[in-house]
Amino acid sequence: MSDLALSVKKPAAALNGYRFVQSISVFIIALVVISPLFMLFIASLKDDRFQILADMGSFRAFWVDHPTFNNFREVGNFAGELAFGRYLGNSLFILFSTVSLGLIVNSMAGFILAWGSLPGRALILAVVIALYVIPQESIIMPLLIIVSRAGLSDTFTAQILPFVASPLYTFLFYQFFAQLPKELYEAAAIDGASIFRTWWSIFIPLSLPALATVSILMGIETWNQYLWPILITQTDYARPISVAIATFFGQDSIYWDRAMAASVLMMIPILLFYLVFQRWFISSFVGSAVKG
Amino acid sequence: MAKVSIENVAKFYGNHQVIHGIDIDIADGEFVTLVGPSGCGKSTLLRMIAGLEEISAGDIRIGDRLVNDVPPKERDIAMVFQNYALYPHMTVAQNMGFALKLKGESRAAIDARVQEAAAILALEPYLDRLPKQLSGGQRQRVAMGRAIVRDPQVFLFDEPLSNLDAKLRVQMRAEIKDLHQRLGTTTVYVTHDQIEAMTMADRIVVMKGGVVEQIGRPLELYDHPANLFVATFIGSPAMNLVKGKAGNGGFVAEGGAVLPLPPGAKAGAVTYGIRPEHLALDEAGFRAEVVVVEPTGAETQVLARFGTTMLVVVLRERVDLNPGDSIGLRPDLSTVHLFGEDGRRL
Numbered sequence: 242m243s244d245l246a247l248s249v250k251k252p253a254a255a256l257n258g259y260r261f262v263q264s265i266s267v268f269i270i271a272l273v274v275i276s277p278l279f280m281l282f283i284a285s286l287k288d289d290r291f292q293i294l295a296d297m298g299s300f301r302a303f304w305v306d307h308p309t310f311n312n313f314r315e316v317g318n319f320a321g322e323l324a325f326g327r328y329l330g331n332s333l334f335i336l337f338s339t340v341s342l343g344l345i346v347n348s349m350a351g352f353i354l355a356w357g358s359l360p361g362r363a364l365i366l367a368v369v370i371a372l373y374v375i376p377q378e379s380i381i382m383p384l385l386i387i388v389s390r391a392g393l394s395d396t397f398t399a400q401i402l403p404f405v406a407s408p409l410y411t412f413l414f415y416q417f418f419a420q421l422p423k424e425l426y427e428a429a430a431i432d433g434a435s436i437f438r439t440w441w442s443i444f445i446p447l448s449l450p451a452l453a454t455v456s457i458l459m460g461i462e463t464w465n466q467y468l469w470p471i472l473i474t475q476t477d478y479a480r481p482i483s484v485a486i487a488t489f490f491g492q493d494s495i496y497w498d499r500a501m502a503a504s505v506l507m508m509i510p511i512l513l514f515y516l517v518f519q520r521w522f523i524s525s526f527v528g529s530a531v532k533g
Numbered sequence: 534m535a536k537v538s539i540e541n542v543a544k545f546y547g548n549h550q551v552i553h554g555i556d557i558d559i560a561d562g563e564f565v566t567l568v569g570p571s572g573c574g575k576s577t578l579l580r581m582i583a584g585l586e587e588i589s590a591g592d593i594r595i596g597d598r599l600v601n602d603v604p605p606k607e608r609d610i611a612m613v614f615q616n617y618a619l620y621p622h623m624t625v626a627q628n629m630g631f632a633l634k635l636k637g638e639s640r641a642a643i644d645a646r647v648q649e650a651a652a653i654l655a656l657e658p659y660l661d662r663l664p665k666q667l668s669g670g671q672r673q674r675v676a677m678g679r680a681i682v683r684d685p686q687v688f689l690f691d692e693p694l695s696n697l698d699a700k701l702r703v704q705m706r707a708e709i710k711d712l713h714q715r716l717g718t719t720t721v722y723v724t725h726d727q728i729e730a731m732t733m734a735d736r737i738v739v740m741k742g743g744v745v746e747q748i749g750r751p752l753e754l755y756d757h758p759a760n761l762f763v764a765t766f767i768g769s770p771a772m773n774l775v776k777g778k779a780g781n782g783g784f785v786a787e788g789g790a791v792l793p794l795p796p797g798a799k800a801g802a803v804t805y806g807i808r809p810e811h812l813a814l815d816e817a818g819f820r821a822e823v824v825v826v827e828p829t830g831a832e833t834q835v836l837a838r839f840g841t842t843m844l845v846v847v848l849r850e851r852v853d854l855n856p857g858d859s860i861g862l863r864p865d866l867s868t869v870h871l872f873g874e875d876g877r878r879l
Contacts, residue, residue, distance in 0.1 A: 424618035427585050432632035432679075433606035442631075446622040 285501035293497040312502035328485040342405045351414025372408040417451035453518040535596035535686035542591035552743045564720045568730040569740035611680030612689040619664040626660040650681040690722040761876040775805040788840030795866040799879040806870035809847040818863035
């Protein structure tokens, strides 16, 4: 009896220990991820930019005595009436345009690579994968020359068009479509659907997880663009918020208070964007297409 | 409805030939089953009729129209797939009406046709459900409904019952046969299950290695198999085959035992075939030793050792036999099948 009790207790104890380690690990990871964000938010509520700098090395970085939204008000009026709103609007416009066009273009390309009767399909796929390993920064100068010669400097087009088609997202869509049952494509062909209609009416509605994944990755990438917009924009006309924030870090002085508030403001749209799309990250009802 | 003509059709994948010049004429309204083991080319042939595989050589006609280069949607066919291939994000009604919607039919016409098909298949209560909310049998019915609403000239079925459990398979088998009897649409049905083929088809095409072994009505194939492959493929339990040599006094099996030959049997037989139900207990018959007895209620299957060969005997009567018993067996001589060196029926 005692042997039995022991043999039952041992795994239970091991399980509890495992859960404890697991909980501690999750807590530490959460702390590491959340603490800078929390620090940022707290700092944005502090009025004195020198105090922010002084607090950074201590626990005071996580505490504010007299919270104020002054920084946010100042950021709103920085560089003229509603200029910050303009930057935010620019960023949002670039974000939604790039992601919308990117979803269409990359999913179409992925679909054709997965199911189309394209000559040299395997070669194209190999090239797409090879292109993925080339870092964006390495082609930025040639791209700058092309865009300038095309007369697209300081435009939204210059910030949207070069990033619409992406080898990574085309490959992600290709992989997703290729794992869907071939019979769905064939059933649509027999039903009389054109290849465009098959993509639009059958495969796109089944691709919510892929669409969400690409939207999130592409959205974050677009929102965080810094080097390219700084090179291509000369005026406020098409300048995104990421570049605008850099102006708080002047040559002579750094406006930590405003920079913190601006960073908080910049984070909100992309966090909302993520929250909207993340629910499709894991859910998929494709499995019901076939037996089961 | 339309006839389907397959003339000298071949299929190559690179240098590898999978279909070797097949000829089949399917009459208007006929139910033809393509049956054979895995890899025999039956599904490839069906997909060539559907237009999902290119034809390497030969001609396929639906009605009088040559369809070799006609895309699937213009062939006026409907296909039911093994895994149903229902569109998961569409309701049953949307799945069934999708082809009509693409044709540009009016909403009212689509609804009417979907209702009609749903009534035939008893799917009315499920029209607003998604495929994931249906059982396997119901999904299979929706797949058939999707085919019916199009009122095609030819129905193509690609192993549609393979994913169902045994009980449901028997039920759906009867439903498909009943549906064909009511609609009278020309049907080509692929299966690896010879029972399915036997019970459903007007005619069966037995294939092996990309070649047609025999075409005929089910009982014709059962009673007069053209060769050893058809003899063993059609029928369950399979035909007993005894190797040996036909002589004047009978068929001398390997090991020396002698089996009686039908009167006027042609010379040269090296394989003696007899179906399990055509062997009867008879003390005056040839001797065999009981190895296993399997009573199923309706019949009793006896596995008996005859020389070096194991024979299966199906007895309708209840018998009291035990392993090790010596029994006498008598073949019904009118049903004995003899095969020559080349495996062909004599």
